Amino acid sequence: MGERFARVVVDSRLPQLDRLFEYRVPPGLEGVEPGVRVRVPLRGDRMTAGYVVEVADARAWEGEVADIEKLVSPVPVLRPEVWALARAVADRAAGGAADVLRVAIPGRQARVEKAWLESRAGDAAPPPPPPPLPEVLETAAVLPGLVEARRRIALECAGGVAAVETAEGTAWIGRWAIALAALARQALERGEQAILVVPDHREQRQLRLALEAVVGVERVVELDARQKNPERYRGFLRCIDDEPVAIIGPRSAVYAPAARLGLLAVWEDGDPLLAEPLSPWVHARDAALVRQGQSGCALVIAGHARSTDAERLVELGHLEHERLGAQRVRVLPAALADDGRRVPASAFAAARDALTSRPVLVQVGRPGHAPGLRCADCGARGRCTACGGPLGQRSRGAAPACRLCGRLAAGWRCPSCDGQRLVPVGRGSSRIAEELGRAFPGVPVVVADGAHERLTVDARPRIVVATRGAEPVADGGYGAVVLLDGDALLAHEGLRVAEEAVRQWAAARALAAEGATVVLAGVVGPAAAALTGDTTVPFAKAELAERRQLRFPPAVRTASVVGTPDAVAEALEALEGSEHLDVLGPVAVASDDRARPGDEVQRAIVRFAYGDGPRVAGIVRARVLTAASRPRRPGAPARLRIRLDDPEPFDGL
DNA sequence: AGCACGCCGACT
DNA sequence: GTCGGCGTGCTC
Numbered sequence: 001m002g003e004r005f006a007r008v009v010v011d012s013r014l015p016q017l018d019r020l021f022e023y024r025v026p027p028g029l030e031g032v033e034p035g036v037r038v039r040v041p042l043r044g045d046r047m048t049a050g051y052v053v054e055v056a057d058a059r060a061w062e063g064e065v066a067d068i069e070k071l072v073s074p075v076p077v078l079r080p081e082v083w084a085l086a087r088a089v090a091d092r093a094a095g096g097a098a099d100v101l102r103v104a105i106p107g108r109q110a111r112v113e114k115a116w117l118e119s120r121a122g123d124a125a126p127p128p129p130p131p132p133l134p135e136v137l138e139t140a141a142v143l144p145g146l147v148e149a150r151r152r153i154a155l156e157c158a159g160g161v162a163a164v165e166t167a168e169g170t171a172w173i174g175r176w177a178i179a180l181a182a183l184a185r186q187a188l189e190r191g192e193q194a195i196l197v198v199p200d201h202r203e204q205r206q207l208r209l210a211l212e213a214v215v216g217v218e219r220v221v222e223l224d225a226r227q228k229n230p231e232r233y234r235g236f237l238r239c240i241d242d243e244p245v246a247i248i249g250p251r252s253a254v255y256a257p258a259a260r261l262g263l264l265a266v267w268e269d270g271d272p273l274l275a276e277p278l279s280p281w282v283h284a285r286d287a288a289l290v291r292q293g294q295s296g297c298a299l300v301i302a303g304h305a306r307s308t309d310a311e312r313l314v315e316l317g318h319l320e321h322e323r324l325g326a327q328r329v330r331v332l333p334a335a336l337a338d339d340g341r342r343v344p345a346s347a348f349a350a351a352r353d354a355l356t357s358r359p360v361l362v363q364v365g366r367p368g369h370a371p372g373l374r375c376a377d378c379g380a381r382g383r384c385t386a387c388g389g390p391l392g393q394r395s396r397g398a399a400p401a402c403r404l405c406g407r408l409a410a411g412w413r414c415p416s417c418d419g420q421r422l423v424p425v426g427r428g429s430s431r432i433a434e435e436l437g438r439a440f441p442g443v444p445v446v447v448a449d450g451a452h453e454r455l456t457v458d459a460r461p462r463i464v465v466a467t468r469g470a471e472p473v474a475d476g477g478y479g480a481v482v483l484l485d486g487d488a489l490l491a492h493e494g495l496r497v498a499e500e501a502v503r504q505w506a507a508a509r510a511l512a513a514e515g516a517t518v519v520l521a522g523v524v525g526p527a528a529a530a531l532t533g534d535t536t537v538p539f540a541k542a543e544l545a546e547r548r549q550l551r552f553p554p555a556v557r558t559a560s561v562v563g564t565p566d567a568v569a570e571a572l573e574a575l576e577g578s579e580h581l582d583v584l585g586p587v588a589v590a591s592d593d594r595a596r597p598g599d600e601v602q603r604a605i606v607r608f609a610y611g612d613g614p615r616v617a618g619i620v621r622a623r624v625l626t627a628a629s630r631p632r633r634p635g636a637p638a639r640l641r642i643r644l645d646d647p648e649p650f651d652g653l
Numbered sequence: 654a655g656c657a658c659g660c661c662g663a664c665t
Numbered sequence: 666g667t668c669g670g671c672g673t674g675c676t677c
Contacts, residue, residue, distance in 0.1 A: 005677095007677090008677080010676095014676095016674095016675075017676070022677045023677060024677090040677080041676095041677090042676055042677080043675075044676085046676090059677095063677065064677070066677060629673075629674070629675085630672085
């Protein structure tokens with residue numbers, strides 16, 4: 001056999017290195033196949049990690065070719081489909097493929113890998129056939145034939161909880177999880193895999209329990225970021241085994257190495273947690289859309305509330321609208337009590353009724369005792385003397401402390417009147433809990449927030465005060481749900497404020513038992529109407545129509561262009577001449593880190609049509625490339641940074 | 654990123 | 666004559 005050559009993607013953030021490099025496979029080096037990890041020399045004898053993408057008998061590069069330095073591992077961790085996905089996703093986001101791979105492929109764990117290789121080594125004994133699927137009758141009724149027909153749907157799930165039987169006993173979970181598990185089962189029945197992406201471990205737990213009941217525990221692979229590294233890597237390697245399994249995990253699971261993908265589902269696609277916080281900041285929904293286009297699998301974009309993004313795809317005809325279940329609760333908008341407290345009278349009545357037999361959920365906006373403090377004498381807002389952040393109180397009688405930097409405000413003196421006493425502004429979870437405890441003597445009160453995580457509560461009557469997104473699942477569902485602080489939530493300026501409020505309310509409403517009362521306090525208007533109605537789709541439609549009018553996302557795509565004035569100007573010039581493109585700015589922005597005089601930083605926002613995406617991404621990527629190769633001061637930020645579909649500039653609109 | 658290559662000012 | 670400034674380009 002003649003010489004072999006490998007094309008390698010190197011693990012580097014530099015846009016200049018975002019392409020394949022060709023290396024010779026040195027004679028005698030076994031195991032160099034597509035997908036394996038290698039170490040290769042790049043520029044002299046400096047070594048870089050990389051993945052083999054292709055192997056060929058002939059060289060394509062005319063220049064000098066170096067040898068692969070070493071095979072790091074023979075496990076093909078980068079499957080061809082995932083490489084194609086990473087490349088396409090990076091191109092769409094004007095970023096580097098290696099950055100996507102860093103999210104897609106977990107770090108190697110040598111011990112785990114060794115065990116996996118040994119378990120595979122005995123080719124003589126083929127792996128036992130996967131265990132039969134458990135008999136679960138009612139799941140066949142959930143959108144039958146969806147996977148086989150390769151349908152693409154936007155799914156609005158009505159709420160409700162249900163009990164499932166697992167190895168550890170009975171567990172109560174959201175009905176949505178059973179629906180998704182039933183759809184995953186369709187893929188598994190065909191010998192295919194399913195990837196189910198969830199925002200965080202709370203939803204992942206429910207989905208895991210649903211899958212244990214619907215497809216069996218042996219067929220579930222978890223890719224949880226909270227797992228320890230070895231455990232995570234073990235799950236990742238199980239995906240490569242190519243067995244029909246359901247793969248569940250956070251946003252990075254959308255890149256799982258599944259070769260025979262029957263179904264790709266994204267749950268709660270409106271949740272901001274599904275946006276990757278690393279370059280190139282790809283949202284799992286967008287990655288899922290790209291992957292579906294490449295693999296042709298069935299696609300489910302689902303949530304308790306329809307996102308404007310999903311609704312856009314429905315109106316475009318790319319997704320079909322579907323709905324599961326029916327709203328079996330009563331939502332009552334209620335005015336705030338006029339005694340200055342936040343809990344409306346109707347909420348007290350609903351809670352009193354429900355507490356005879358069931359727990360009651362109270363959703364609040366902020367954790368702690370008092371989210372704010374003010375001077376008892378002049379009313380001035382209490383601010384941190386060190387950083388200017390707002391002062392708050394974690395619990396009753398606790399020392400006032402800065403909510404931003406955590407510094408204790410001991411010996412605080414009002415800067416305007418020299419007063420020394422601070423009084424609380426607003427009510428956090430623990431203060432609401434105290435007040436409700438007094439109002440319902442003898443009823444236990446529990447708090448669930450970021451600091452006190454609580455995933456479940458049993459069916460006994462009690463009051464559960466939870467911050468948004470931290471609500472426990474109650475056995476049998478809550479007898480009443482009270483949604484507080486909606487007025488403060490909607491008072492924020494921001495493009496997605498109302499949409500996000502509806503999403504969070506709908507998620508809490510979904511935890512109610514059948515026939516329960518949901519009280520929405522102090523909110524009127526379209527967002528309230530979205531929750532009292534049977535479906536959130538009209539609300540999403542109206543929101544989307546308004547954004548179309550204003551040319552705001554997701555009606556358009558955006559690129560935020562940040563950098564030195566000359567680099568920004570050059571980038572904007574390169575983009576000129578598109579019909580459906582407009583530019584906001586540039587404006588001067590606070591130059592971040594070690595700014596020096598003359599280091600002016602500007603920002604412009606470019607809005608463009610989805611159809612122009614490839615062209616715009618290509619142009620801005622080329623501008624980043626030229627800007628990167630120009631000299632700059634050591635330690636200074638890049639001359640030009642471009643981020644596509646950055647929600648941040650619109651947060652304040 | 655880092656590092657070599659390359660073409661203009663003040664030095665032994 | 667040469668040493669060295671850092672603008673420009675490249676990494677298989």
